[in-house]
Amino acid sequence: MDKPLIEITDLYKVFGRDPKSVMPRVKAGESKDAVLASTGHTVGLKAINLSINKGEIFVIMGLSGSGKSTMIRHFNRLIDPTEGKILVEGVDVMALSAKELEQFRRHKMSMVFQRFGLLPHRTVIDNIAYGLEIQHIDKITRLEKAQQWLETVGLKGYERQYPAQLSGGQQQRVGLARALCTDAEILLMDEAFSALDPLIRSEMQDQLIELQDKLQKTIIFITHDLDEALRLGDRIAILKDGELVQQGRPDEILLHPADDYVEAFVKDVNRARALTVENVMQPPAARITATTITDALEQMKRCKQDYAYHVTDEGYQGVLTKEALLDAQGQQSTICEKVYEAVPAISPDSAIETVLTETMSSDYSLPVVDDEGNLQGALERSAVADIFSDYSESDAEIKTDSSALLKAEKETPREAASAPSITSTQHDSSETVTNHKAS
Template sequence: MTESVIKIAGLYKIFGPNPKKVLPMIAEGLSKDEILVKTGHTVGLKDINLEIKKGEIFVIMGLSGSGKSTLIRHFNRLIDPTEGQIVVDDTDIMEFGVEQLQEFRRHKMSMVFQRFGLFPHKKVIDNVAYGLEVQHIDKAKRLQKASDWIETVGLKGYEEQYPSQLSGGQQQRVGLARALCTDAEILLMDEAFSALDPLIRSEMQDQLIELQETLHKTIIFITHDLDEALRLGDRIAILKDGELVQQGTPDEILLEPADAYVEAFVKDVNRARALTVETVMQRPAMRITSATIEGALAQMKKSSHDYGYHVTKDGFQGIITEKELESAVSLDTSGEIQSDIYEDVPTISPESAIEDVLTDTISSDYSLPVVDSEGNLKGSLQKESVAEIFSDKPNLDDEKEEDKEKETNS
């Protein structure tokens, strides 16, 4: 089981001159708006509990005012909570003094800002090397390391340019290189791509995914864009008015929204594009493991299925029908199974988007075999499972009303 790097427990943040007096009101059930009217205090975060695993991209999303940027600033204590625990690598960072906190920010966590946060008077290479300069790394070493990261993010040749000479996408690449240059284990990205044009934004998402495949950083990514969250996140937490309303994998968020608020978020998402084959595939109904015609037919006869997936020590071989096996036996062509007996059915990857295999799924007479890069049969994709993705599920508010009505009538 992957270890948790960050643990947040019972986290509250109330903005105002006397936040402690507001906590009992929250416990009594008063809403954010009611507390604002009564006290002039703003509830920024309410009882946040979550764990972030080592090496994952954890996305925190919500609309403006939901508390997502407030939350991410608690991870490195740019904001201190009114109440609650923040544990990083089994250390309660609320116990840090000023010097410990400075060291923690310099070495443990780096941050990429929405508006780039670059020094306009410093060249690209000096901006990227800045974190190492603060760490008092030798100039030659820090410039060499900065140069390497500049190349990694695709800006080789721009070392001597100033931020004003770069496009928005290039400036954000500089910001990303600067954050990575310190070798911090945890990367905080607050709406890092939201100021970019859609095409550049997509390119930056691609680059982050590509970098993560080799770096395996722990990344906390803030966004208000669900498509971005689904594309980047290993897991997603959704905030509303300072409360955590749901957290889970992208598939769980899409297919099992916790309430009407989340349901409204996901209703317009192209599920066929967002979900992968692995999400909805089933176990193969019938595996044929015999190497001979007679053995395969005997296996088939013992089941209720009229076709099966032939698997040997070398992996998946093809789909065989009972009809073809019986034909082979009647023609006295028994013996080892040959490739010409297999049905002409394409294999699909578990990582493929449903959208990419939709035509093959619909046009096939069989559930498509899902085969990984090593040739192993991982499952089968059924038409019925794909159809469920597009079916409209009952509105959660409607379900609650029905339940109330049943209770009233009972």
């Protein structure tokens, strides 16, 4: 396994006249409020240990005063810790000289601020090129590069505008382009989208995801919004009063909150929208690899259920049932398209919300197939139903609807059930993978 790009070990930050003097109290477990009341010192961070991998979006979230903005300013030493170690690619950031720290900030990390941080007297193109200017890159080169990033974030034609002439969303695009223009490996984003209107904020999230797919930067993203954290984060760390209360993948935090504080965050989240098929799918219960009806029936005898997923060297082909194979026996020797059941294959990246109808109305666990046609798993109705257990009252309607679908399907004879067509679904083609058929 690759070594983490960033490692934080036993990080403490205490604000006040003599932070070292109150460290014994902090380490003894006194609360943040108690330390403040008795000493006048504020505990910003307490015993933080985490690692961040190269190329991931790592989200740090929490309520106001939780320490998340204090945390991000430690990565580039805008704030020095009271105690602790910060390693970036094995380099101890605390050991850097003033000159080394200056180069580190210019070349290793870029920052995108909540309030944009643009220079009002400079044009858009000059704002984007500013990081290269302080790196002493020649004017022609930096403007060419700035132009490329300006076009990447969708602002072609705005080169000579000034920040005051732009909308909030456009200003933040300039800030993002400026941060990316320096080619810094690590991008720090402190509440970067929180000042934007909801629609523009969603658009900026989309653009960040799109850019990350291409650039694979290491992004540390600060937010107080769990929906934003779940949408953007490969992993999430949740802070409370300067302490790290939970970290993990979005689905881990959503389905297994560590304590009441985290549970309060996640209780109102629409799980069906936030979780993907990959989060809850199971390994496929049975595969059939035969090419003939006779061999397929032999393999079917070893299955616990009366259906299985047909997989060949070309990838996933379709769902085979014992009944269909028996009906085809004597009429044909090889497996062909008409033997398959009409069961939609779904993408592992699809939100549960988009495949809910197919899952609940199908007699079979839905095959999960990637873009290359490989069978990755199966989505079971029971797994989808479990998502809604312990759900908040605000989501009771979804739970009721899914339970009703399950009940209706149990009461409907199999031969009368109408499963959705493999190639015709109610959802956009990007959400559902069309079955590959054996020729």
